[in-house]
Amino acid sequence: MGGGYGGATAAKYIRMWSDGKVDVTLVERDGEFISCPLSNLVIGGSKGLGDITVPYSGLDKWGIRRIRDERGTSILMTEHVMAAVMSLCEHVVVLEAGKLIASGVPEKDRFQRVLELNADDFRFDAEYPDLTARRTDDFVLIEILFSVGRSVKVKKKILADIVGALSKGPGLNPENVMVCFKETLWENWSFGGGRLIHA
Ligand SMILES: Cc1cc2nc3c(=O)[nH]c(=O)nc-3n(C[C@H](O)[C@H](O)[C@H](O)COP(=O)(O)OP(=O)(O)OC[C@H]3O[C@@H](n4cnc5c(N)ncnc54)[C@H](O)[C@@H]3O)c2cc1C
DSSP: OOOSHHHHHHHHHHHHHTTTOSOOEEEOSSSEEEOSTTHHHHHHTSSOGGGGEEEGGGGGGGTOEEEOOSSOOOOOOOOSOHHHHHHHOSSOEEEETTEEEEESSOTTOOOOOOOOOOGGGOOOOSSTTTOSSOOOTTOEEEEEEEETTOOHHHHHHHHHHHHHHHHHTTOOOGGGEEEEEEEEOGGGOOOSTTOOTTO
16 A cells, blocks of 8 residues: 555554554555645745655654565665665665675674573474374474564565575484574674664
């Protein structure tokens, strides 16, 4: 739906009232919203257009994805606000003075915890819900915690990479690999020193 008064308000309240459980993607052709109400003040000269123009990045804190589109085309976006970038883009590149300095997820942004559990501490069903081969003692459960907003396409790519790598390396049967994505708001990260780096 469009991101006008109706669409943007509906998007916000669906996220809010569902406690973030319902994924919401807003399809809006414009990069920012210009309000019709109060536009008479612009015509009358007591306000400027900027006073009644609102950027859509205000919706990011609700975890609403935005696609600036009406016909399924790709867009190139230049932005410094990471929450806005990650809620929209499937691929991120970082440029400095016109030179590519990074692409994708930063190499150092790697925090992994490996827990090897014995059977008493790790219970799982061998078939639930749709397995084509029974889980064995090699069963691996991967939980990925990241900031909200990655698209289903990105999640499918991550899944394909994980399953591909694990079946190639240790030779795990993909049916033995369970993955759960957990999303948190951007403001929830403090990597140290009590600093909220995205807030
Ligand atoms: C000059 C003027 C003054 C007004 N003053 C008042 C007022 O004082 N008080 C009041 O209550 N109401 C006022 N209104 C009415 C009010 O603006 C509308 O009722 C309200 O904006 C309707 O909200 P909406 O979400 O349905 O549509 P809109 O706010 O018009 O939003 C529609 C959105 O959909 C997007 N869109 C459209 N087609 C596509 C597409 N194909 N793909 C992607 N996106 C698309 C548009 O870019 C737009 O952002 C005024 C209207 C006008 C024109």
